[in-house]
Amino acid sequence: SAVISQKPSRDICQRGTSLTIQCQVDSQVTMMFWYRQQPGQSLTLIATANQGSEATYESGFVIDKFPISRPNLTFSTLTVSNMSPEDSSIYLCSVEPKGGMITGELFFGEGSRLTVL
Amino acid sequence: GENVEQHPSTLSVQEGDSAVIKCTYSDSASNYFPWYKQELGKRPQLIIDIRSNVGEKKDQRIAVTLNKTAKHFSLHITETQPEDSAVYFCASYSGGGADGLTFGKGTHLIIQP
Numbered sequence: 001s002a003v004i005s006q007k008p009s010r011d012i013c014q015r016g017t018s019l020t021i022q023c024q025v026d027s028q029v030t031m032m033f034w035y036r037q038q039p040g041q042s043l044t045l046i047a048t049a050n051q052g053s054e055a056t057y058e059s060g061f062v063i064d065k066f067p068i069s070r071p072n073l074t075f076s077t078l079t080v081s082n083m084s085p086e087d088s089s090i091y092l093c094s095v096e097p098k099g100g101m102i103t104g105e106l107f108f109g110e111g112s113r114l115t116v117l
Numbered sequence: 118g119e120n121v122e123q124h125p126s127t128l129s130v131q132e133g134d135s136a137v138i139k140c141t142y143s144d145s146a147s148n149y150f151p152w153y154k155q156e157l158g159k160r161p162q163l164i165i166d167i168r169s170n171v172g173e174k175k176d177q178r179i180a181v182t183l184n185k186t187a188k189h190f191s192l193h194i195t196e197t198q199p200e201d202s203a204v205y206f207c208a209s210y211s212g213g214g215a216d217g218l219t220f221g222k223g224t225h226l227i228i229q230p
Contacts, residue, residue, distance in 0.1 A: 107163075108161050
């Protein structure tokens, strides 16, 4: 299994500010994803982080609000821009380490718990 | 798109009893069904999975069954222990990339001592 490190693990942010979350994997992976888990809710896919190109966003998520970088096969960042209290969530980085979504098996980071005041 | 329904949302069982969580899916093309366990404040972790060419899979105290005809699959935990207390998510994968993985809303399993 892949070892995924995320930081920050938690943060309290002011309305209108932006925060960048980092995700580091201990091995090269093809597929990296960002999920959001609102309090007491399930996991919602934000986007697929593509190495060397723009991320692929799911319906309801846009690049201006959630810019994503993927400079190499082991690292990605997610920025939550112009935050509002509705953005208070856990943001999870995940990887599919077996070379693609053929298996559908995901490993998750510990998550970044953001509270927006 | 795929729709995954998970029941119950909360399940309380006595320690030592069995627990069953059920999920239904809508996309007949779905071919992979993982179950994730998320303890409080922790990451979701894959605990068992099943593919569409298999009807049942068991790993010690946990098992998953799949009925493709009825489009439902279930997680069974026997001889429950306090450390089984967590939120469990089912998911179905219908291919085509990350958006092909759809999660259920989760079941909060409470093991009563």
